[in-house]
Every structure is written in C-alpha cells, then in structure tokens.
Amino acid sequence: MRILFVNPNEIKHIEYSDYAMGGYIRPYFSPALGMLISITPEHHNVEYIDEIIGEQIDFNRRYDLVAITTTWTIQAQRAYQIADGFAKHGVPCIIGGNHASLCVEEASRYASVASGMAENMWEQILADSERRSLRPVYFAEEFPDVTRCAWFDYRKIKKAIDDTHAHIDMVNGLSRNMRPFPILTSRGCPHTCKMCVTPEIYHKKYFAVDPVHLEEQLTTAEKLFKPFMYMFIDEYFGHDPEHTSACLQKFKNAGVKYGVQVTPNLLCEGNLARELADTGCVVASIGLESLNSEVLDDDFGKAEPSIQPGMELNDQNIEASYTAAIRKCQEAKLPFMLFWLINPVRNSIEDMEKIVEFSKRSGAVLSSLNFAVPLPGTKFFQEQKRKNNILSYDWSRYNTFNILLKPANGISAEEFQKAMHDNFIKLYPISGIPAHLMGDASFSIEVMPYIVTSVAVRLEYLKKMVEKTFPFSLPFPFMPK
Ligand code: SF4
CATH class of the missing domain: 3.40.50 (Rossmann fold)
Incomplete structure (x- = not known):
C-alpha cells in the first residue's frame, strides 16, 4: 500500500x-x-x-x-x-x-x-x-495489552520524509534542519495529573528504552540526520534514576547536545541536574505550573510531581521545592526554562505578577506564562465543563495563549487575557537581552529562544495595537513556520 x-x-x-x-x-x-x-x-x-x-x-x-x-x-x-x-x-x-x-x-x-x-x-x-x-x-x-512499546526507527522515518512529494518553500525547508530532533528514553508516566492526557492514554503504564537500543538509535540519527540538537520527548523523563543515568551516559559518549523537560520533584533529589549538565544538556525545561498549592492540587492534580518527596503540600513548601530545583540547576551550571500554567477560574492577576517576580529572580533563560487548557478527555476538562467554566468549545482556539476558562472575581475574559499578555512582556524585557548575552549562559543556543521571544512578543503587541486602530491585518511578525 x-x-x-x-x-x-x-x-x-x-x-x-x-x-x-x-x-x-x-x-x-x-x-x-x-x-x-x-x-x-x-x-x-x-x-x-x-x-x-x-x-x-x-x-x-x-x-x-x-x-x-x-x-x-x-x-x-x-x-x-x-x-x-x-x-x-x-x-x-x-x-x-x-x-x-x-x-x-x-x-x-x-x-x-x-x-x-x-x-x-x-x-x-x-x-x-x-x-x-x-x-x-x-x-x-x-487488543492484547501493550507490554513492549514502539521506539523510533530513524531509518524508516528518514525514508518517509525523503519519499514525500509535498511542496515546501525554501525558508521552511532550510529551517527544518534547525528544529529539535525527537528522541526518548521512556514512554508513559506513573502519575495521574488531572490536566494531562497521558494518564488517559497510558493508564499509568511506563516503558523504559534499553540504553543499548538508545545507543543504536543515536548512531542512526547521527548518520542519517546529524541533528543540530536533540529533544527528549519522554512524558515523564527521569522516573528511574539508574536507567536515566545509563541513558544519559550514551548521550555523553555520542558527544551530542540535547534539551529535556523535567519536573521539580526529580530535580530536587539526587544529582540529576549535574548529570544533565555533564552529558550535553543545553537546557532543562521545568514545568512549575503554579505557586498556588490549591490550584496545583485541586485543579491540575499535579502536586506529586511538583513537590519534594515527603513534604506537606502548602504554598511555602511548593515555593521551597521550586527554589531547591532551581538551585540544583544553578549549582550544576545547567541553563533552565520555567513553564507556568494560569487557571483563570482560580488564579488572580496578582498571582501572575507573583510568578513574574519569582521568574525574574530565578535566573531562568526563559520563562513562559500559559493559560491552562481544558483538554477534552481529561478530568480537568470534565470538572470545568460540569462547573460551566469553559468559555469555548472551538478546538481551533485550544492553545495555551487563548483564554478558555471564565475568570473569577468579575474580571472579563478580555481584561484577563490582556493582563496575561502584559505580564508575558514583563518576563521578556528588551533590557534583559544584554544580561542574557553576557550572563552565565553566554551567547549560545539556549539564549536564542529568549531573544526571539523578547522581540516577537513586542512585535505581536504592536501588531495588536495597530489592528485595533486600523481594521486590517499586518503581515508581521514574519517567521518561518
Ligand atoms: S507528571 Fe507530567 S506526564 Fe505525568 S501525568 Fe503529570 S503532567 Fe502528565
């Protein structure tokens, strides 16, 4: 066929x-x-x-x-x-x-x-x-239960890409090679966060890649694609410390660069940050989600992967866990990014400002504010639907930059969206670019997202203001898809 x-x-x-x-x-x-x-x-x-x-x-x-x-x-x-x-x-x-x-x-x-x-x-x-x-x-x-899950066969993937008869313009064709290249050390996740689709698909299953197999994958990827940077796409990277160490060693041996997403609880423990820094990780993306322990637990159901094991869940301990995770990265000289989720139903505009302040103090390469998306099929979606909090069922709006849940305290959705955008801009001051270029990270690949975002957010904001004044759309910001 x-x-x-x-x-x-x-x-x-x-x-x-x-x-x-x-x-x-x-x-x-x-x-x-x-x-x-x-x-x-x-x-x-x-x-x-x-x-x-x-x-x-x-x-x-x-x-x-x-x-x-x-x-x-x-x-x-x-x-x-x-x-x-x-x-x-x-x-x-x-x-x-x-x-x-x-x-x-x-x-x-x-x-x-x-x-x-x-x-x-x-x-x-x-x-x-x-x-x-x-x-x-x-x-x-x-069908029979999945007991051995699939991994990437880069040879077949390369052939499928090469055999494609699709038209692609020159800019996008060239930029494809700058994209992070997917690789993984595991699939699935043992946690059951309410806002996540993984538990609904994997049902708490977790599969680890044999490090020998990973080495073969790396060899093939290097031979066929020569990626400029790898991206771990594990749902829950680092679950098994021994296995993770063995996998990271393969990356070190191959001498390649990679980025990874990791939860605060795993960074707080042991030597993960140092191992990452020593094996070619150029940036760790940390999903902090919220400084509000009630939002984190009741709404997102993500307390367990966010807090240091054994700690009681409250706002102070959440902040202490985040700070401990960040300190581990700093000690290891591992650049990191922070990702936050705002739930308009429960988070206030002051909560956003608190996050901006925390992020600025943290020394993160990049920090990103995102609206919580009630993904259909998740427990979070069901709860918000039952409470009549969902503003739109138009799936084409379902990204983290559009407000999808009703803000509390009489604030309109438009006001809340604007506050989000203003706080996003505060996270990326143009004046911060020199510090980023000359800071610990120096001019390297992990600084680029900061600079691009810093400029692009402003262009976007300017575009919005012009569009409000003149009812036609502007062609910028121009960037390849
Ligand atoms: S830890 Fe991450 S992948 Fe696992 S259920 Fe929670 S959000 Fe999903």
Missing part, C-alpha cells in the same frame, strides 16, 4: 500569534507519527507530510490509506478537513492521537478512529485497510 502520514496544522484564527509566544520551537517530525512509521512493515510505501512546518498536501495524489494525528486538540479541526478532502477522492483515512483517542464519537464522524496506544492495533488496521474494510473505530483495550 501507499500510506500517507499527516501532521495537521492548526486552523489559524487564534487571537495571539503562536510564534510570538514561542511556538516556533517545533520538533523535526511528529513523535506520534514517527512511532507509527517505525512499526509499519517495510513493504509499504510510506510518505510523511508535516503541515506545521509548511508542507502542503496534494489531495489528487493516490494513496491507499491516510493516517492523521491529533496529538493536540488544536489540530483536530484541520485533521477533519483533511479527512474530508481525501474522502472526496475515495481515499480511506484513519485518525488517531490524543484528541481523537479521547473524543472518539466526534472524530468518527470524519474517518475511522484509532483510540489509545497504536502498537497492537496497527497491524490489524493495515490488514483491514488492504482489504478496504476499515472498521469505524479501533479501541486499544480490545
């Missing part, structure tokens, strides 16, 4: 530019589709199109099957458009990914749906597709 894998773009009518807010950091390929390509038998002809980086689909090209991911809810509407587009040409489509997995009824109106981990269903889906008899829905639960 000739199979096309598509990573759909979002439909652009968001109020705030994704690029200005840091959305320019896209992976080299979709990790979810990379997995599927890796487990697709070699005798099929496989192509991969990434709309997010500007590749365009040719709906007239003949395919036997089109597999579309909805890793993020914001991709869902475009995924459905693509399925409709191919349906007009009689091409069967299957939609998977987090959103479709958790919104099966909705997605199945447009195409067949693969819900849950694909490993044990994919063979059946391919067989059914060859017989041109795809089922409306495939549920992972109806």
